[in-house]
Amino acid sequence: MRHPASTARLESKDCFAFACVGLTSSPSKLEFGWNDRDAGENDVKSMSDAKSDLPFLLSTSPPSRSQGRLAVCVLLVLVSALLVTAPFARVPLTNTEVLLPAYAAAAFVNEVITSALLLALYSVQRSQAVLVLSIGYLFSGLMVVPWALTFPGVFASLGLPDAGLQSTASIAALRRLGFPLFVLAYALLKDADPSIRNSHGSVRGIILGSIAGVITIAFGLTWLIVTRDDALPRFMSDARNVSELWRYVPATAVFLYLTGLVVLWTRERSVLDLWLMVVLCTLLIEIILLSYLSAGLRLSVGWWAGRLYGFTSASVVLLVLLSETATLYARLARAVSAERRAREARLTSMEALSASIAHEVNQPLASMVTNADAGLRWLGRQSPNLNEAQAALSRIVGDGHRAGKVIEGIRTMFEKGAQERVSVNMNRLIDEALRRCQGEVQVDHVYIQAELDEQLPLVTGSPVQLQQVISNLVANAIDAMTAVTDRERVLRVKSALQESGSILVSVEDSGTGLDPKLKERIFEPFFTTRSDGMGMGLMFCQSVIEAHGGRLWVTDNEPHGAVFRFTLPSDDDPTSTAGATVR
Amino acid sequence: MSDQPLISIVDDDESAREAIAGLVRSLGFVVAEFESAADFLKSDHLSRTACLIADVRMPGMTGPELHNYLTAAGTPIPAVLITAYPDEAAHARALKPGVRCYLAKPLDPDELLACIRSAIGDGNKGFQ
Structure with a gap:
């Protein structure tokens, strides 16, 4: 009925403690890291980056192949028009x-x-x-x-x-x-x-x-x-x-x-350069018609043809520049709205982060208070029960340690290392995550299959955060199979390079599967089917993967269970945007 | 001690469950702990339970669902629902006949004691 995989188990599992909390440290890096790095740069340096600052302008964006082809077409038409007109160039038009x-x-x-x-x-x-x-x-x-x-x-x-x-x-x-x-x-x-x-x-x-x-x-x-x-x-x-x-x-x-x-x-660097060359060619053809083929005879066929061709191609150039401007504007508008969405997502995850921290710390605090109350009552009796009071105090110690771990986990996530982006070998992260939950796996009798692509290219990202994502998904998968008794519990982790150049990691389980009604909601903050997690796990995984320029989604596994897949742009991928978001 | 009213506690969070069990015992009751509603329903303590303390959010059957299930099955048990996320809407939904209290964690011992007493009736007071 409900799928336990929808959140990670946060507490009482050392292997995954903190799999989720703090994953959103990515937002802070996006803003603060940038400022820190640029603060000391001098003006000359930033000036020399001017062109890359404005990549959407006619005078800065390079022409595409189709624009080049269009330019050549315009010129070919003009030259053929020139050739057709040439024999009649000197005919006067009174x-x-x-x-x-x-x-x-x-x-x-x-x-x-x-x-x-x-x-x-x-x-x-x-x-x-x-x-x-x-x-x-x-x-x-x-x-x-x-x-x-x-x-x-x-x-x-x-x-x-x-x-x-x-x-x-x-x-x-x-x-x-x-x-x-x-x-x-x-x-x-x-x-x-x-x-x-x-x-x-x-x-x-x-x-x-x-x-x-x-x-x-x-x-x-x-x-x-x-x-x-x-x-x-x-x-x-x-x-x-x-x-x-x-x-x-x-x-x-x-x-x-x-x-x-x-x-x-x-x-030649830009769209503008390309079309200026077309303009000059046009003027060249115009002058050939005006001054040579028509021998400078005003109002002759050649004279008029030159002007007409010149005007027509000038109009084409103007139209192209206008449409390019509109296209570039549209691209810019898209980029702006994407940035706005990203910022909103960052805000949401910051809120989610604080809620999650509050929850993670509140839970052991509440237990401590309750245990202390119990202890006080045992001691306050006419004949104090020291054994019970001692037991209550021991539980307080345990809860205190648990709260400490939460805080430590948060600190780890906000450490410098968690926000640095370096080249990451995903296979190694997967290996590590699987090794770290060996104990869990043995207890639960889960059979692990790792099918990792040896040739997997590196990705750029935060190893700490990506590690958390994988640990989280693996923890979910193992949790999802705890209720399975009538078949093998199989956890299959795969990595592969996609044709698009991005890498694909999938985590499959043979667990109870996802309720179709809940499938859409499991990535929402606060959505949970557990009481010991707040539904932060998958939301954090998703925000980390998206902050790295990838995508995370879930499908049903055949015949049982669920598959969580995510993509990340690889370092070999020319369209990779992972670097751009953080630089 | 068998004449002591039995309080059953259902909470999937181990530390929370142990803490509440300790507190309820210190209030003078006999306690049985269960990790899930299913475990509770399977147990032979079911018929002896005078008051049920159940967490609102649990995987599988939740506290309110457990209470509804028992009522529908014709074996209603007065319940105290507890939650780490108190919210008005859930509170209003949860308060049905037979649900004595809706308490937020951390539990206030006096409040809890009053709730349990009201649940098991004045005839079965715990001793302090």
Whole structure:
């Protein structure tokens, strides 16, 4: 009807005394240990860890393989589009000026949003490289406006004063050459980040200052270009055709794009780096179409195609960055909620720990009081019964020792060693646990089978706590079989390496098995089917295993009994989080 | 001593059981100890027991369950329930006809004596 395995027997079994109490010392380590270790570290050190502090950012998380594949796909599509367009590049498309404001508006919005995204990234990461890049995007976006406004014939109907012939081309040259310079600056700055990341001034101030600066510069340059047309280089021979001088602009741009690509390629670390390379490739293709295949002929098929492709891929890049941000945000949110759950679990186990200590100490204290009362009464009689009084005093001595053991056990659990995480050989812990309960096993006629995987990798954890878990489960298993008389009492302990890289330990018994109604509840604090335990044992086992990044659960054994299994991430397991929780 | 009312104590915790047995003996009663309800039900002390002192939480049959079982079987024994975890709800549930007291450990000797006396009736007073 009830399964005795649901709690460990705490008292009167030396082999398992304290199997459960104090297992929750894990929570304290999670908080205090961290502070102790980091207290003495200097700022430079923590700064150099900046990237690992923020693993969820576009500029810090490495691109996945699928992102790499997507980037290559985008480039392949672009190159094929280039090849398809090439033969028609020089076909002029007359009267397409009307489409230009639409293109300009879209490009403006696109680049300003990208800039905003990067500024947001900067506000979190404080990376000057990211700040420079976002300024680059903002500058490029802002300069689209005067570029479109000065484009010959576009806004003539609005009655704007006619800008000089060279204005549009000069603005285009500024954008074309400015942007790759910003990207280059980003690529060169990003690895130097940690040392200069500790910048002075508030983030808000820096961002607002940067935006104001870029706007001022963009206005200033536009003003200069529009008012001093005669001082500008002669890029255009007429409204549609470029001059000889213009040739240097795309050539320089190509050189800058290629340099940027090389620098990014050699220093590629993050999702952002990957997609910036795509952007540079796109710009390269755009410039090939704009300036070479269409020979710089404005409003030709090649010219429009270049702009269209450039815009399309810029949008793809923006969408990818946005969706990456959302994905990373979701990951972060999950991590935060997991951390919150862990903290709540830690609180619960702290409460459970105090309740358990109270219980473990109260039990012998209550007996001592009762024995003392009895002793007083034997002595207080008209003819005192010294034998009975002596017996009562002996029982008090026993209870006192029992309470002392409880306290000693608690101290052991809180000793430094219990919270240290080292490489642990689970097989050795299992052997030890089985050896320590030899006496118990012989008395109860339990037959032990240990099937331990010789090749079992090490795990990282607290040997003291993990030892308690195993002792606890073994004690439960033995307890569960005390009522069994009609079959062999078999305790089978197995260890194995799983395909996932984590290790699996199982403790099987041939006992009375679990009541299905109770199976869900046995891990709850205070759930017990015994009177001498408070149901702490399994809850502690579970919290220890979970604090080590593993899982503990129970199933029925065939044909009789129960199997408790737990997993732990092994040191060989690349996805192991055991270390991360404590460092 | 056979005319002394027999007090049976059922508690699975050995040290608690021995302590309570010692106290009840010092109050002047004859005591029989049992580790579980099943042991008690099997024993030949069952019919002679004038008062049952049983722990509320035990593996297998609990104190209240034992009392209910005896009542249902037509052999009710006045009971004193004891617990290390006194709580109001359990107290209210436990107090049924025939359950004299619901006491928290550590037991107060005078209170326990009063409970036992009330359970076995005034005719069978223990001597102090």
